[in-house]
Amino acid sequence: MSQTLKSWATPLAVGAFTIxxxxxxxxxxxxxxxxxxxxxxxxxxxxxxxxxxxxxxNWKQFTGYFSKKPAIGIIGAALIVTIASLLPIFGExxxxxxxxxxxxxxxxxxxxxxxxxxxxxxVVKTTPNQLVxxxxxxxxIVKDPLLTIQQIASNNGKNEKAxxxxxxxxxxxxxxxxxxxx
Numbered sequence: 001m002s003q004t005l006k007s008w009a010t011p012l013a014v015g016a017f018t019i020x021x022x023x024x025x026x027x028x029x030x031x032x033x034x035x036x037x038x039x040x041x042x043x044x045x046x047x048x049x050x051x052x053x054x055x056x057x058n059w060k061q062f063t064g065y066f067s068k069k070p071a072i073g074i075i076g077a078a079l080i081v082t083i084a085s086l087l088p089i090f091g092e093x094x095x096x097x098x099x100x101x102x103x104x105x106x107x108x109x110x111x112x113x114x115x116x117x118x119x120x121x122x123v124v125k126t127t128p129n130q131l132v133x134x135x136x137x138x139x140x141i142v143k144d145p146l147l148t149i150q151q152i153a154s155n156n157g158k159n160e161k162a163x164x165x166x167x168x169x170x171x172x173x174x175x176x177x178x179x180x181x182x
Contacts, residue, residue: 005057013050020047113160117145117152120167131167138166 023040026032055062065071112120121128128145135142140156140163149167153160 005053009050009053009057012046013054016043016047016050019043109161109164112164113149113153116148117142120149120164121145124167124170134170135163135166140166 020040020043023036023043026036027040065075112123115123117131118128121131124131132142132145135152140152140158142152143155147155149163150160152158153163156163
């Protein structure tokens with residue numbers, strides 16, 4: 001059985017490693033055509049399975065590495081990096097916070113969503129009445145420019161991000177036309 005396991009455990013590990021390495025590099029460089037991300041996530045299980053089966057079929061050789069200092073150093077360093085990567089002080093934690101702080105774009109969106117249409121008009125360099133008209137063309141009725149984006153969204157049965165998106169999409173379009181990028 002061990003020989004049969006060896007005959008396909010190593011090719012499985014190598015094949016899965018190839019998939020994981022290529023898709024991982026593409027994700028690293030923000031190149032995610034097609035189904036790169038789900039393939040990377042889900043087929044990584046093949047890599048885990050292949051490596052475990054490879055270890056089982058080569059257990060005697062694997063345990064031999066524990067008598068060699070360089071191998072112990074490499075395995076130990078890998079374990080330290082693995083444990084450190086789980087700590088929330090590095091990168092994003094489970095709440096999507098980076099280094100303990102929410103991403104600035106998310107904070108900006110939340111602040112804008114809790115701001116009045118009158119305040120948003122200042123940000124996008126227009127008047128509250130123009131925003132009311134603009135939102136009206138998108139099917140969003142604004143009864144009072146002193147209402148917040150959240151209140152406007154709620155009154156119209158919409159998502160706050162959809163209302164804010166309707167405002168910002170128009171502002172971005174007028175910014176490129178006017179050439180006013182300050």
